[in-house]
Amino acid sequence: MRRPVIAGNWKMYKAIGEAVEFVEQLRPLVAQCLHCDVVVAPPFTALAAVNAAARGSNIAVSAQNCHWDQEGAHTGDVSPQMLVDAGCSYVIIGHSERRHDHGETDDQVNRKVKAALAAGLVPIVCVGETLAEREDRNTRGVLHRQFRGGSAGLTAAEFSRIIVAYEPCWAIGTGRTASPEMASESHACLRQLASECFGRVVASGLRILYGGSVKPENIGGLMAQEEIDGALVGGASLKVDSFSAIVNYPRGMEAGASTS
Ligand code: PGA
Numbered sequence: 001m002r003r004p005v006i007a008g009n010w011k012m013y014k015a016i017g018e019a020v021e022f023v024e025q026l027r028p029l030v031a032q033c034l035h036c037d038v039v040v041a042p043p044f045t046a047l048a049a050v051n052a053a054a055r056g057s058n059i060a061v062s063a064q065n066c067h068w069d070q071e072g073a074h075t076g077d078v079s080p081q082m083l084v085d086a087g088c089s090y091v092i093i094g095h096s097e098r099r100h101d102h103g104e105t106d107d108q109v110n111r112k113v114k115a116a117l118a119a120g121l122v123p124i125v126c127v128g129e130t131l132a133e134r135e136d137r138n139t140r141g142v143l144h145r146q147f148r149g150g151s152a153g154l155t156a157a158e159f160s161r162i163i164v165a166y167e168p169c170w171a172i173g174t175g176r177t178a179s180p181e182m183a184s185e186s187h188a189c190l191r192q193l194a195s196e197c198f199g200r201v202v203a204s205g206l207r208i209l210y211g212g213s214v215k216p217e218n219i220g221g222l223m224a225q226e227e228i229d230g231a232l233v234g235g236a237s238l239k240v241d242s243f244s245a246i247v248n249y250p251r252g253m254e255a256g257a258s259t260s
Pocket residue numbers: 009167171172173174175211212213214232233234235236
């Protein structure tokens with residue numbers, strides 16, 4: 001059984017005080033949560049404070065990006081080691097907003113993944129097609145390119161430490177969610193790719209999160225899909241009520257749950 005992950009991607013929201021207040025309010029609401037890993041990804045400026053506020057809880061901290069070097073002349077960048085120093089255990093890599101806003105390439109994603117793994121972080125590697133690519137029936141081609149590019153050169157042992165997030169760009173921040181079946185089809189395609197590159201056993205342990213307008217109202221249907229191992233949540237992760245409702249999604253209907 002793959003352990004689900006619910007991760008909140010705060011993007012460029014929340015000053016330090018707001019971020020700490022959020023974690024203080026979230027702690028008791030997820031304290032009983034044994035069914036999944038809970039992760040929040042604040043902006044860089046709030047990472048250390050959020051980590052201090054989350055200490056001793058079951059809330060883990062993620063960054064939203066990193067550089068591929070350990071240190072160097074890279075103005076404005078932050079290294080994986082610096083993220084570990086700030087208390088992070090995860091880092092989101094290759095989010096579509098970074099690919100679009102900053103022209104991040106699959107090769108850069110790959111270098112970041114390797115650097116994050118070397119620093120001991122769990123990379124959450126994002127892939128997903130644009131609306132035009134889906135309408136051109138090119139979703140599989142895009143997933144192939146991004147998956148193979150992002151994971152190139154990893155050993156099976158390294159790959160087994162990463163998480164993949166399938167985030168169709170047309171569903172991000174639009175209120176338009178992929179149907180559970182549509183998401184599931186892409187997840188199955190990604191697992192097949194993982195199997196071809198790293199073997200069936202490693203692929204069956206890969207956690208693949210869905211991202212794109214996840215809300216308390218649709219998380220149950222998504223998590224009921226055997227192929228969906230959690231969610232990367234943007235907008236709905238900014239409010240404690242909606243994020244805790246997503247973390248505590250209705251269970252009993254997930255794949256593999258005992259029916260006896
Ligand atoms: P959204 O963002 O939930 O606001 O659609 C998801 C993401 O970009 O990770």
